[in-house]
Amino acid sequence: GQLMAKRKSHPLSKKKPRSAYMSRNQALRKLQLSLKDFRRLCILKGIFPRNPKKKVRDGGSRTYYYTKDILYLAHEPLIAKFREFKTFLKKYAKAIGTKDHALRNRLKKHRPIYRLDHIIKERYPTFDDALGDLDDTLCLVHLFSMLPQTNKIPSHRTRNCHRLVTEFHYWLVQTKSLRKVFVSIKGIYYQASILGKDVNWLVPHKFTQQLPADVDFAIMLTFLEFYEVLLHFVNLRLYRMSELYYPPKFNKAMSAAGDGLSSIVLSNENAILSSELKPVQKKKNKSKKVDNQRIESLKADLASIATRDAENAQDVDLTEDPQIEAEIDAYDDEVFGASNAGKVEIDQTKLFENLVFYLPTEVPREPLELVIRCAGGTITWGGEHAPIPYLSDKITHEIVDRPGGQYTIQSRSYCQPQWIFDSFNSKCLLPIEQYAPGVPLPPHLSPFASGSNEIYTPERARELERIIAASQGEVVPEGEEKEDSDDDSEDDSEDDESAPSKRQKVAEDKKVAKKPIKAIQKDSDDEDEDSDEEAWRTGIIKDKHEIGPGIAGSAHKNQKKANLSKEEQDYLAELEAEKKGVTFADHVVKKAKEEKKRLKAESQQRPQKRSKEDEEQRQLALAMMSRKHRKLYSKITTTQTKKEKKKIKLEQRAKDLSKSSKKSAQ
Secondary structure, eight states: OOOOOOOOOOOOGGGOOOOOOOHHHHHHHHHHHHHHHHHHHHHTTTTOOOOOSSSSSSSSOOOOOOOOOHHHHHOOHHHHHHHHHHHHHHHHHHHHHHHHHHHHHHHHHHOOOOOOHHHHHOOSSSHHHHHHTHHHHHHHHHHHHOOOOOOOOOHHHHHHHHHHHHHHHHHHHHHHHHEEEEEOSEEEEEEEEEEEEEEEEEEESSOOOOOOTOOHHHHHHHHHHHHHHHHHHHHHHHHHHOOSSSSOBOOHHHHHHTGGGGBOOOOOOHHHHHHHHHHHHTTTSSTTTHHHHHHHHHHHHHHHHHHHHHHHHTTOTTTTTTHHHEEEEEEEHHHOOOGGOOOOOOOOGGGGTTTTEETTTSHHHHHHHHHHHHOOEEEEETTOSSSSOOTTTTTOOOOSSSSSSOOOOOTTTEEOOOOOOHHHHHHHHOGGGGOTTOOOOOOOOOTTOTTTTTTOOHHHHHHHHHHHHHHHTOOOOHHHHSSSSSOOOHHHHHHOOOHHHHHHHHHHHHHHOOOOOHHHHHHHHHHHHHHHHHHHHHTTTSSGGSHHHHHHHHHHHHHHHHHHHHHHHHHHHHHHHHTTTTOHHHHHHHHHHHHHHHHHHHHHHHHHHHHHHHHHHHHHHHHHHHHHHHHHHHHHHHHHHHHHHHHHHHHHHHHHHHHHHHHHHO
């Protein structure tokens, strides 16, 4: 047969392979949107710029996106709404120009409105996904609830943010989900446990906010528009899961007075829910009998299945065996520690139960009310809608943040606001004397930084650990309390004039046995000869003539002192003090300092010797490593050295502060 000639394709008909990235200008031409609408659409859909893997020679001025993201945006229904709104603005501007008020009012009444419900469902398919993105949502909504009304920020946005925040706080109070609070210069950090997930957010202090000029509030308002809808969905779901009515009802008078959480009307939520379901139930009265028959038959089937499963499980059930239960208890004690047996667990949600706090005008009411009510407490304040008057005997605590006041009511305790936060984080009522009005406050530690990964543990943290352990019924050894204060006591004892006299008095009270010096020396010489003979016999010393002051100098001298009794050692120390012409007490203190310095120097020299011995092995191990592992090892060592340096610096700063505070107290 004849061969068919191969048809040549036109050179312009060849399709180029589609690139994985697309520049912003190409995306604008593809979607036929303005830059403002494109930015808004990307924020709402969660699409952000990407850096190409291969370097592009464009001078670094272009912004790139994934091509698949831009094609995904092309099918978004919001693009049609943006175009409708653009057409509406043209008609509205024309009606204003022609002074057609009827047309203008009609257009304003029927302006296009878009909803973001479908975007919330797309970006967060499950409720856990929405909780994972709740941190940024709460931070931004709390920020805008504090901002003033300006030409850039409309008033209805701030009111809506304040309403959403109050609803979320009300849910925290009803479910007692708040876990941690920390007051810093930036604001107040909170942590709540929502369905097993820890959610953190920052609330700014309630001051007059100065809006910066270099912030683009149009972009921030686009983020806020999305986060408002997200928080509304989250609040709705949380209220429904907790069997609470949503949205909660507010008392208008109390809300206008700024009463916050107290302005929410406490109604019977379950009754409201049941009343909403009543009309639905009335429509289904006809099929009620059929449903009841089906339910009865299902109950009978379930009962028969349950009895059959119980009969089959009788031979396999091991939970009631006392021997197995004892083994399980022993394993739990071994794994989790038997020390928890006498531990009294404190419920954080009932920390302030049966306590009533009075909040005056000078204290920040919103954070204190949230923390107190999440811990089971009750608040009152000075105002028209206060539930408890100021002079009532029911008030147990009054929060004071103004020095020089008159505190005359004996039936209540006065404290500063920090006591609320520290007690809540410690999960126990701390000593209120440390937080009395006018008293310098202890350090306010962050509960977010506590853990075993900390390079430095401040003294206040150790003190709080002892207080918490005492409140839970644990016994703290006394040796651990004074472990870190030994170095300070050494330095301070030199400057303290009354210390030698106290030690001399203690030394005079001791009863030292009077024994002749020759008898003591003879006993010690006999013991030295016996020990030398034993060393020669066992082969530690090869030649018997090698025994002498050169070899047995320091070691044998220490062994002599160790073999003496305590009374003999005290007597020898007294003789040595008499030879030097000092008192026995000063001599004992000086010896103790010298011994401690010697042990400290030895402990510092040992790791250096060890590192010299292991240096060759370390170098060999590094030579055997790959380049990737060697870089990783160098990063680990540099971070460790930085942590050690930081720890030493912090410890030295703490020592200097303690010394300065002691000198100022004297």
